[in-house]
Amino acid sequence: MSRSTRLSTPRAPAGRDSGVRARIGSAVGGLILTLGHLPTIYVTCIAYMANPAGPWDSETVFHSDIASGPALVLSGITALLTWLFVKVEWLRGRWYAVPALLAAAAVLRLTPLAPGL
Numbered sequence: 001m002s003r004s005t006r007l008s009t010p011r012a013p014a015g016r017d018s019g020v021r022a023r024i025g026s027a028v029g030g031l032i033l034t035l036g037h038l039p040t041i042y043v044t045c046i047a048y049m050a051n052p053a054g055p056w057d058s059e060t061v062f063h064s065d066i067a068s069g070p071a072l073v074l075s076g077i078t079a080l081l082t083w084l085f086v087k088v089e090w091l092r093g094r095w096y097a098v099p100a101l102l103a104a105a106a107v108l109r110l111t112p113l114a115p116g117l
Contacts, residue, residue: 022089022090025085025088025090026090026091028090029085029090030091030095032085033078033081033082033085033091033095033098036074036077036078036081037078037098037099037102039074040071040074040075040078040099040102041102043067043070043071043074044067044068044071044102044106044109046067047064047065047067047068047071047106047109048064048105048109050063050064050067050115051115052115052116060115061114061115061116064109064114064115065110065114068106068107068109068110069106069110071102071103071105071106071109072103072106072107072110074102075099075103075106076099076103078098078099078102079096079099079100079103082096082098082099083096
């Protein structure tokens with residue numbers, strides 16, 4: 001009687017190891033996205049705080065437009081990171097709301113809410 005025996009390594013129960021990894025991944029993903037959203041929020045606030053002092057102050061309008069550009073870029077980067085973390089199932093789809101709102105705020109500052117002279 002010859003039986004073939006396979007050597008196996010001991011494994012953790014099915015739900016434990018993947019649950020811990022998912023929680024750690026969620027915490028890391030949330031931390032990275034939060035740290036990515038902070039500069040975006042800062043630059044967007046700077047863009048909204050720039051108001052011209054009068055009809056001669058075209059430099060302030062230009063600075064507001066310049067601040068809105070990086071806000072859009074940072075929103076795009078955080079949206080791509082969000083897509084990555086949702087794809088590996090560390091985070092839920094509701095994380096897309098933050099970069100979408102920040103991008104909308106930056107676009108609004110560039111177009112209808114742009115400071116006028």
